[in-house]
Amino acid sequence: MFSRRKRGPRQGSAxxxxxxxxxxxxxxxxxxxxxxxxxxxVAFAADCSDAEVVFARGTDEPPxxxxxxxxxxxxxxxxAAGLDIATYGVNYKASKLQLHGGDGAKDAISxxxxxxxSCPDTQIVxxxxxxxxxxxxxxxGNPLGGITWGDSLPAEYADNVAAITTFGDVGTRTKQxxxxxxxxxxxxxxxxxxxxxxxxxxxxxxEWSGHTEGYVPVYTTQAAAFAAAxxxxxxGQTLPGYGPVPGYGxxxxxxxxxxxxxxxxxxxxxxxxxxxxxxxxPTIVPPVSSAEVGLVSAxx
Numbered sequence: 442m443f444s445r446r447k448r449g450p451r452q453g454s455a456x457x458x459x460x461x462x463x464x465x466x467x468x469x470x471x472x473x474x475x476x477x478x479x480x481x482x483v484a485f486a487a488d489c490s491d492a493e494v495v496f497a498r499g500t501d502e503p504p505x506x507x508x509x510x511x512x513x514x515x516x517x518x519x520x521a522a523g524l525d526i527a528t529y530g531v532n533y534k535a536s537k538l539q540l541h542g543g544d545g546a547k548d549a550i551s552x553x554x555x556x557x558x559s560c561p562d563t564q565i566v567x568x569x570x571x572x573x574x575x576x577x578x579x580x581x582g583n584p585l586g587g588i589t590w591g592d593s594l595p596a597e598y599a600d601n602v603a604a605i606t607t608f609g610d611v612g613t614r615t616k617q618x619x620x621x622x623x624x625x626x627x628x629x630x631x632x633x634x635x636x637x638x639x640x641x642x643x644x645x646x647x648e649w650s651g652h653t654e655g656y657v658p659v660y661t662t663q664a665a666a667f668a669a670a671x672x673x674x675x676x677g678q679t680l681p682g683y684g685p686v687p688g689y690g691x692x693x694x695x696x697x698x699x700x701x702x703x704x705x706x707x708x709x710x711x712x713x714x715x716x717x718x719x720x721x722x723p724t725i726v727p728p729v730s731s732a733e734v735g736l737v738s739a740x741x
Contacts (some may be wrong), residue, residue: 488559488560489560490525490526490560490563491524491525491672492524492564492565492676493527493565493566494506494510494527495552495553496528496530497535497549498510498535498569499609506528507570507573509608509656509657509661510528510568510570512656512657513568513606513608514528516658516666517566517669519665520669521672524673531548531549531552532545532548533545535573539572542572543579544591546580546591549576549594553594557601561601564603564675564676565598565601566602566668568606569607570609571652574608574609574610578610579593581625583617583618585617604630604631604671605630606632606633607630607631607633608633608661609633609640609641609652610632610634610640610641611640614640614641619632631664635651635656635660639651639652
């Protein structure tokens with residue numbers, strides 16, 4: 442009798458190898474799908490900051506945030522220590538001719554749109570010093586003197602803007618600050634003017650050093666307290682011991698002095714300072730209104 446032996450598949454046959462390759466590929470694809478699903482939100486969260494400061498530097502400062510912007514961010518990170526805060530220095534030519542404010546506004550808006558397209562929950566803090574303050578006015582839809590040098594931030598992004606801080610803004614003298622003029626951002630804005638700064642303040646004692654040296658650390662610390670409160674409120678977080686800053690309110694004696702004729706002529710704005718259309722001469726504008734200032738008595 443002959444015994445019938447069952448023949449297995451030949452080693453290396455096309456049929457058997459194809460079957461196992463197909464099964465292996467299916468398993469790998471299934472495993473890859475399982476691994477890929479949770480990775481996307483993890484990467485998304487890791488790349489997004491809680492907040493980002495978009496700051497426009499002053500005239501003739503090198504690219505970056507500038508001296509005032511750096512001090513403001515340092516203080517903000519201390520006062521909102523529970524938040525991850527990124528920064529962006531507005532890219533524009535901050536020359537004395539001041540012809541590129543619109544370019545700076547466009548760059549700031551483009552960056553904000555890009556950030557929020559990837560990180561829709563990131564809170565934005567806008568800030569600017571001197572000429573940079575004029576850039577931020579354009580971004581906020583508050584071009585000084587009614588001059589449109591660039592587009593403003595579309596209203597759909599307004600909710601992401603937590604705070605706006607400006608320093609040495611000529612708009613204070615013209616009573617055209619974002620805080621007083623903007624329906625979208627007025628409640629989120631603070632404009633800080635050193636009473637010795639001839640760019641934003643009119644009165645005795647004005648000195649050019651009041652503009653160039655008068656904002657760090659008193660006013661940058663105050664602005665950081667304002668922005669930190671807005672950020673913490675927007676994030677739903679509170680820090681132990683965080684509350685109203687002692688003395689937050691007008692500094693003693695600060696405000697317009699209507700009994701004075703104005704700043705001495707030798708302390709008027711330098712040529713090119715103040716937001717002016719190309720070819721226009723600098724304008725001497727009315728005295729500063731009583732803007733929100735605070736922390737001065739507490740810091741001194």
